[in-house]
Amino acid sequence: xxxxxxxxxxxxxxxxxxxxxxxxxxxxxxxxxxxxxxxxxxxxxxxxxxxxxxxxxxxxxxxxxxxxxxxxxxxxxxxxxxxxxxxxxxxxxxxxxxxxxxxxxxxxxxxxxxxxxxxxxxxxxxxxxxxxxxxxxxxxxxxxxxxxxxxxxxxxxxxxxxx
Amino acid sequence: xxxxxxxxxxxxxxxxxxxxxxxxxxxxxxxxxxxxxxxxxxxxxxxxxxxxxxxxxxxxxxxxxxxxxxxxxxxxxxxxxxxxxxxxxxxxxxxxxxxxxxxxxxxxxxxxxxxxxxxxxxxxxxxxxxxxxxxxxxxx
Numbered sequence: 520x521x522x523x524x525x526x527x528x529x530x531x532x533x534x535x536x537x538x539x540x541x542x543x544x545x546x547x548x549x550x551x552x553x554x555x556x557x558x559x560x561x562x563x564x565x566x567x568x569x570x571x572x573x574x575x576x577x578x579x580x581x582x583x584x585x586x587x588x589x590x591x592x593x594x595x596x597x598x599x600x601x602x603x604x605x606x607x608x609x610x611x612x613x614x615x616x617x618x619x620x621x622x623x624x625x626x627x628x629x630x631x632x633x634x635x636x637x638x639x640x641x642x643x644x645x646x647x648x649x650x651x652x653x654x655x656x657x658x659x660x661x662x663x664x665x666x667x668x669x670x671x672x673x674x675x676x677x678x679x680x681x682x
Numbered sequence: 683x684x685x686x687x688x689x690x691x692x693x694x695x696x697x698x699x700x701x702x703x704x705x706x707x708x709x710x711x712x713x714x715x716x717x718x719x720x721x722x723x724x725x726x727x728x729x730x731x732x733x734x735x736x737x738x739x740x741x742x743x744x745x746x747x748x749x750x751x752x753x754x755x756x757x758x759x760x761x762x763x764x765x766x767x768x769x770x771x772x773x774x775x776x777x778x779x780x781x782x783x784x785x786x787x788x789x790x791x792x793x794x795x796x797x798x799x800x801x802x803x804x805x806x807x808x809x810x811x812x813x814x815x816x817x818x819x820x821x822x
Binding site (some may be wrong): 523540581582584602603605606608609610611612613628661676677 | 709710711712713714715717719724726727728730731805
């Protein structure tokens with residue numbers, strides 16, 4: 520933690536500063552592209568010209584060091600799961616995870632007989648937003664990102680955490 | 683005139699200080715959580731293997747040298763191509779001489795056998811590249 524994180528009681532100055540910081544954070548959800556299966560096609564489509572995620576400040580990054588949000592788009596096989604975990608650990612704070620599509624949410628069509636599929640990415644990383652669908656349309660991903668923005672705006676950066 | 687220097691100095695100072703203000707604010711409010719995994723080398727999610735310092739083959743040096751020569755040639759040729767029409771015959775001769783010198787260099791490198799990855803013409807090569815062993819291999 521930085522020297523000033525969660526150190527102050529809430530007052531007008533601190534909450535305003537928090538609002539500013541949260542606004543700047545939520546306005547640049549650079550996402551770590553984690554295209555693992557067909558959901559990745561929808562994610563690419565969401566980032567491309569028609570749906571244009573950059574309207575919301577969301578921008579694809581290829582390195583976890585530059586990313587704020589990890590969009591797990593697709594089937595997380597057990598082999599990939601260790602990598603997912605490692606890459607999540609290598610992201611800089613603050614970090615968020617969006618689980619996109621049925622496979623990442625719960626294993627999806629593989630949940631019963633998929634011997635090689637992780638039954639939900641939330642078993643290895645803390646997920647903030649779940650997006651249902653198989654695969655979800657780009658609009659759904661956009662809604663997920665907007666929900667995450669809402670979540671980010673309610674965070675405490677300088678103010679003490681609520682008990 | 684004098685006050686302009688003052689303005690420039692003020693601009694410079696503000697720019698210089700802003701940089702450090704940014705650094706300090708970042709230090710104070712950015713959340714940090716330096717875990718071992720995070721500080722580890724990023725290798726696309728794989729566990730990094732070995733050192734970052736690798737020994738490269740010395741032959742890459744020659745390749746890099748040749749590359750730089752022709753890289754610079756291109757850097758000079760592009761502006762020349764832009765103004766060529768206006769400058770006339772003399773510039774053509776000049777560039778021709780320039781390219782010719784580089785071609786001589788290329789010919790030299792070629793004759794010396796540096797364009798070959800596996801040097802076949804090494805006079806004093808060691809091991810399996812030595813002249814005597816190559817000769818043996820050819821006569822077999």
